[in-house]
Amino acid sequence: MDTITIKDVAKICGVGVSTVSRAINNKPGINEETKNKILGVIKENNYIPNNSARNLKRSETNNIAVLVKGINNLFFSPVITELEREIEKKKYTFILQHVDENQDEIEVAIELEKEKRLKGIVFLGGYFSHPKDKLEKLTVPFVLSTVGMTDNMKNMEYSSVAVDDVKESYKVVDYLCKLGHNKIAVLSAICDESIGKLRFEGYKKALSDNNIEFNEKLVYYLQSGNDRYSIQSGYNAMKRLLEEKADCTAIFASTDLIAIGACRAILENGYNIPDDYSVAGYDGLELSRFITPSLTTIRQPVENIAKETIRILFDAIDNNEGSVHKVFAGELIVGESTRKI
Amino acid sequence: MDTITIKDVAKICGVGVSTVSRAINNKPGINEETKNKILGVIKENNYIPNNSARNLKRSETNNIAVLVKGINNLFFSPVITELEREIEKKKYTFILQHVDENQDEIEVAIELEKEKRLKGIVFLGGYFSHPKDKLEKLTVPFVLSTVGMTDNMKNMEYSSVAVDDVKESYKVVDYLCKLGHNKIAVLSAICDESIGKLRFEGYKKALSDNNIEFNEKLVYYLQSGNDRYSIQSGYNAMKRLLEEKADCTAIFASTDLIAIGACRAILENGYNIPDDYSVAGYDGLELSRFITPSLTTIRQPVENIAKETIRILFDAIDNNEGSVHKVFAGELIVGESTRKI
């Protein structure tokens, strides 16, 4: 039972292929009666149009792709849900495409743009630092969403929506300082161009503004590799800290998962949170409200980010608007993992 | 700057398209020199073959698709990673395709099979209960992986790899019984054809084998809707249980996330785990080892499941082997969330 094509359908119905095509695509200029008949035959014979052929032939589609880097990032999941909703609200087709940690998202995007005749692209995650000439190969509008924003991005010719990682990590570390902590360790990724670096910067800035001297010895680097932001990685880093008996009363973890791993290490060693150590994270995962102790963290306004991303994207598609860099404020969520001292 | 095609490349190089095609696809029968020259021109002009055209023309590919139902299922993430590794080890192309909660995975698969000329398909998740005639529209081999197995699946003509949900949930509930608990509540999904039902069955069976009478009042149903397996959902169900002061000493949650939500509700109400309530989950997420108290749960052998899935799939592809139903045993992980009474 070989696969059936539009030609077969046409033959069965005794009409031309173009008529069948019109029926499939709901195009005008076709008799209701013939249309119904064709649709009936299609259903009966389980005819399904070949997407490759369609994409090849169609000059224009309503496809929007969302490229996600890193499949196991819990944080993205609600963002994606929201993006999908927004895209479908616009009557566009939502295409979710995962990008491997060690794949180049731009290459993937360029290929996909041609294959699916995309109208627009959203990039989620990753460390976006691509040379200009490479980005220019993308001919449709695209928006970077929730990607750590580096300074040189600000004057690029594409749009972005995100929170200011420096500012927000500053916010949470500053909060720790105001609670009276002045020996604050940080669990940070080494060799991370984006969020790791930015959140580390915010940490340093907050210390400095609170007249606390930056102490190199309180910086604990996460393991390298693609799993650097795993729970295990946070656990490992914290364990080292404890073993070395680093002198601190609070820990700033660069993501919630890192914080969760750190908490486990602390509790496992017989210490208490927040009595012995205050712990703060960053991301505001749903999960972080439900673990015990609940995490003090920065909640990123997921819904707004997604909505704004799509708004900007469609502004570019429909009205040819130029690039915009929208920054949302995060929200400090005070959980049970931190205390005044 | 319109997109460049193979013809343009051929023209620039002053060769025929077939020569360019040979260069791209690493086919034999081409002069090394011309090949290098062509490859050079391609790089220079950023030529990227159109996948739609390729898929359309190619009679055969090495594409294997993994269809995942439910994007926010933490459990799948390591399975996917493993599947990808195995598929690429076989020199096949791994295609990850998400399926919406309210989409029909078979429809998606049928379409994708044609579009991408798939060689095989792996289904992950979902509640697999499709009519036979529909499944027959899939012409390539496919394997169901980690999907709750219902009895009528056993004699279907397709393959599956999973753990026995009834048996494993029996295992963990039996463990609770052996600890001395005889009033065990269950947090279970209502109207779930698959895992919810199966795990509930295991629960009942364990009670019965331990001479504990099944008590309807100790069954707490999760909210309906696509988020029924969310942490919040577990939290809500447990909260109801506490409010109604249900008489029990242990809780069996049908997934780890549900258990985590339940734990939060318990602790928030001033009770202790496991002193006041023992809590057990199911899935064996990495996360569950790191929260405090760590969860007693059933760990599914993710790596073996993935490996076996691919093995069976390729057996079907390469050797035309018939259907196999492989069942792996889960592992009872004893955490800090349960105690003897």
Place this chain on the structure above:
DNA sequence: TTGTAGGCGTTATCAA
């Protein structure tokens, strides 16, 4: 070793 031409399954443009 290379080039020409036909076709993959659609859609779009005509003319009927």
Place this chain on the structure above:
DNA sequence: TTGATAACGCCTACAA
């Protein structure tokens, strides 16, 4: 309202 027919961009006999 319909039906040929020419693309879409690529691969692959087959011929040179």
